Amino acid sequence: MEVVFTDTHDTLLDGRYLILRRLGQGAFGEVFLTRHVGLGVYRAVKRIRKSKDVHNTRRKEADALKNLRHTSLPIIYDIDEDDVYFYIVEEYIEGISLSEYVRDRTRLAQDETCSVIMSICTVLSYMQTQAGLLHLDIKPDNVLLTEDGVIFISIGDDENANLIKICDEVFGEHNFIADICHKHRASVSNDRIISENHNHIAFYAKEINEVFAQQKNIGEDPVLDGFDREDDKGKYKLAPVDGPGGAKKGNPFYEFMGVEGYWRYSKETMQKLYDNGLLIVTENNLQKKYYEEQARQSRKKVTTWWDTDFLTSSATSYLQKLMGCKAFDNPKSINLLIRMLKMMTHFDKDALILDFFSGSATTAHAVMQLNAEDGGNRRYICVQLPEETPEDSEARKAGYATIPEIAKERIRRSGAKIKADSPLTTQNLDTGFRVYRLDESNYEKVSLSPKEYKQDQLDLFAYNIKRDRTDLDLLYGSMLAWGVRLDLPLQAETMDGCTIYTVNEGDLVACFSEGITDKVVTAMADKSPLRVLFRDACFKEDAQKINIYEQFKQFLDWSDNDAFNNIRVI
Numbered sequence: 001m002e003v004v005f006t007d008t009h010d011t012l013l014d015g016r017y018l019i020l021r022r023l024g025q026g027a028f029g030e031v032f033l034t035r036h037v038g039l040g041v042y043r044a045v046k047r048i049r050k051s052k053d054v055h056n057t058r059r060k061e062a063d064a065l066k067n068l069r070h071t072s073l074p075i076i077y078d079i080d081e082d083d084v085y086f087y088i089v090e091e092y093i094e095g096i097s098l099s100e101y102v103r104d105r106t107r108l109a110q111d112e113t114c115s116v117i118m119s120i121c122t123v124l125s126y127m128q129t130q131a132g133l134l135h136l137d138i139k140p141d142n143v144l145l146t147e148d149g150v151i152f153i154s155i156g157d158d159e160n161a162n163l164i165k166i167c168d169e170v171f172g173e174h175n176f177i178a179d180i181c182h183k184h185r186a187s188v189s190n191d192r193i194i195s196e197n198h199n200h201i202a203f204y205a206k207e208i209n210e211v212f213a214q215q216k217n218i219g220e221d222p223v224l225d226g227f228d229r230e231d232d233k234g235k236y237k238l239a240p241v242d243g244p245g246g247a248k249k250g251n252p253f254y255e256f257m258g259v260e261g262y263w264r265y266s267k268e269t270m271q272k273l274y275d276n277g278l279l280i281v282t283e284n285n286l287q288k289k290y291y292e293e294q295a296r297q298s299r300k301k302v303t304t305w306w307d308t309d310f311l312t313s314s315a316t317s318y319l320q321k322l323m324g325c326k327a328f329d330n331p332k333s334i335n336l337l338i339r340m341l342k343m344m345t346h347f348d349k350d351a352l353i354l355d356f357f358s359g360s361a362t363t364a365h366a367v368m369q370l371n372a373e374d375g376g377n378r379r380y381i382c383v384q385l386p387e388e389t390p391e392d393s394e395a396r397k398a399g400y401a402t403i404p405e406i407a408k409e410r411i412r413r414s415g416a417k418i419k420a421d422s423p424l425t426t427q428n429l430d431t432g433f434r435v436y437r438l439d440e441s442n443y444e445k446v447s448l449s450p451k452e453y454k455q456d457q458l459d460l461f462a463y464n465i466k467r468d469r470t471d472l473d474l475l476y477g478s479m480l481a482w483g484v485r486l487d488l489p490l491q492a493e494t495m496d497g498c499t500i501y502t503v504n505e506g507d508l509v510a511c512f513s514e515g516i517t518d519k520v521v522t523a524m525a526d527k528s529p530l531r532v533l534f535r536d537a538c539f540k541e542d543a544q545k546i547n548i549y550e551q552f553k554q555f556l557d558w559s560d561n562d563a564f565n566n567i568r569v570i
Helices: 052-066 098-103 110-131 157-171 208-213 267-275 292-296 312-323 334-345 362-374 403-421 455-461 471-482 518-525 542-556 560-566
Strands: 017-025 029-036 042-049 076-081 085-091 150-155 176-183 198-205 229-231 234-240 253-256 259-262 279-282 285-291 352-355 379-382 490-495 498-503 508-511 532-534 567-569
Touching: 017 042, 052 076, 052 110, 150 157, 157 176, 157 198, 176 208, 198 208, 234 292, 253 267, 259 285, 267 279, 285 292, 312 403, 334 362, 352 362, 362 379, 362 403, 471 498, 471 508, 490 518, 498 518, 508 518, 518 542, 532 542, 542 560, 542 567, 560 567
Parallel strands: 352 379, 508 532, 532 567
Antiparallel strands: 017 029, 029 042, 042 085, 076 085, 150 198, 176 198, 229 234, 234 285, 253 259, 279 285, 490 498, 498 508
């Protein structure tokens, strides 16, 4: 993907979106990567110069696409315009186009080709059936591929070999990146033949070629020492241009600026460096100017981690001090997690991090800490079984009956500590989180045959939802089924004694209260929702339920098909 940097002080849409860089340009307009000034989130903003034909066409397309929700379609958050331009604010998705992906390969494997084609056909079918849209510009440049995910798995010496075999089977041997060995203890274990003072981290890619293509963005913070020279372009230091290894490494030999030698660049490249004033003769040798700003935009190659920053003992002491007791045995080092996150997400500060064995929630802590340090907007998902703490443990005595309770309290305390330690730079840092519990379906089982039901079970047909379920149980269960993100903002308000829930300013509007009124329906319609959700018990009679569809068709100018797809009664 071609990336063109622009003036970072430029803004769009009355200063709401700060331009970070231009992502692309076409015949009718251009696309910018922006950051929402208020929310701090990244957005892709299409700016299209107005003309009668283009404006009307693009406006209709955007209005139709705004109502669609599919994992392969970017979300349209807003549509706006001014006197000169028409704007479409979309979800920003990092990836490469299909044309770039194919260009880097001689050919695609048959199964890979079929997978790409099926994915394209699936989303095209969805667009046509849901909105009657036909995509008339299908080409590789318009297909974005995102296969750059990676996984880290921590394991001890005794099971590392088995883990590698399993991962090779699951992810493919070709997607193996490295076995990262790191020191996790300083003390010596005298009951072993060799004291094992290290752990392993199996590092795999979802698609190795995608990660390899991004390798310049992967690594650790660069060393910024030694930039003690300066010219009109800024501070710099000198770097060698001679080719290490000489002829054995295939480095060319020639004379340049009166100096003979093996060089790491071709003569044509050396001439370009000279023409740009980047070459200097020093003591019968040649060196290149390497600028500090250039170094800041680079990443240092990762090597084996054999230092004392990741000791389990240090992590245990830190957590004990934070929690006020020894709440958890052998937690991961927060420095270890931050190092991994920095390595992979320095240029992707909107990354989503999943920890499926979260324990004391070190990952959540590390994500918040790193966001505080570099202004990122990374998100995390932590998963943990409700494992009980030992009855005689300090954790149980402190009131933590399960490991998730420890994790929740750690997130609260670490978030507060991060803000207290850096109050001036963390004012907008998001330390909030939501807790979800995996449970059975919200619906009663009605799989019996009619003759198997007893008289006292007949009310199941009138009340299909389990009696112990709350409004939020129903709301989030439906959001999962509908494909609506669970981390979106949620507001609740009361109208005529009924509670109205609004997700993300109208992505979904729901009410589960009994005896809803026309006033409630009007209030819900006023939010211009994309989806509307009720429960069957909201309606006193079937006629009222049927009339709901007609009311929303009238309020929102929906067709019969719109009402059928956008309104759900559970």
